[in-house]
Amino acid sequence: MKNDLRSDCPIAASLDVIGDRWTLIVLRDVLLTQKVAFSEIGVPEGIATNILMNRLERLTEAGIIECYAHPTDGRRRIYLPTQRGIELIPILVDLVVWGTDHTAAQGVRKIAKAIKQDREGMIKNIEARAAASRAANLPKA
Template sequence: MSPNENRSDCPVANALDLLGDRWTLLIVRDIVLGQRFAYTEIGADEGIATNVLSNRLERLVCAEVIEQFQHPTDKRRRAYLPTEKGISLVRVLVELLVWGDAHTSATSGAEFAAAIRKDRETMIAHLEAKARQSVEDFHE
């Protein structure tokens, strides 16, 4: 199924068709929140297989969640930056982080989750602005 094909009329089902596998939101997290733009940086902490990473990046580019560019320091490499559509996933990532902090044994995001709980909207706005700024900085 291509990123533009919908198997149903349900927005949740359609979002999950694009984002609902094991790796895609982690890739989006790395690009949007982690500001990891180089192929070798994306998904490195989780050990995503290169064929899976390539496939997911291609799907996200086709769905206009991210854009692919030539890497500024090495023309043989590619860099991936979030689009506005990708940046709009900050809220989803934040909610998953808070949920995961509350309902799983993960501990690495506890301080961040606590800061989000104190002022969720300000944190989301800050993270979105930071992602936009990183895109601008890349193009300078």
């Protein structure tokens, strides 16, 4: 990824890479729910296809996800997290808890409660699922 960071501050630099609404929605879908197909990502929020494509390209350039040909349909693409992407899972997990506690969003209240009870266990579980999804969907050599 080209270096177009606006600041040397780590928080500002992180926001330059992952800090807009649609990027976080894409990360939620790819990392937390293991969605891999273009048609699955950002569906509930209605992300426009051109914006989705832009965010997927940016995340690929940043080394957070990788793009591969679909295993059964070479015209389609799948998007898989890299290790760099998987390392974002704790941040997203904390956003789930914060959002449940401090906004009107209550869609995953049970998950937020489970995270509060065993944050590290939940993170390890989600990381393992993301890694397993990646392994299962990687093209065979």
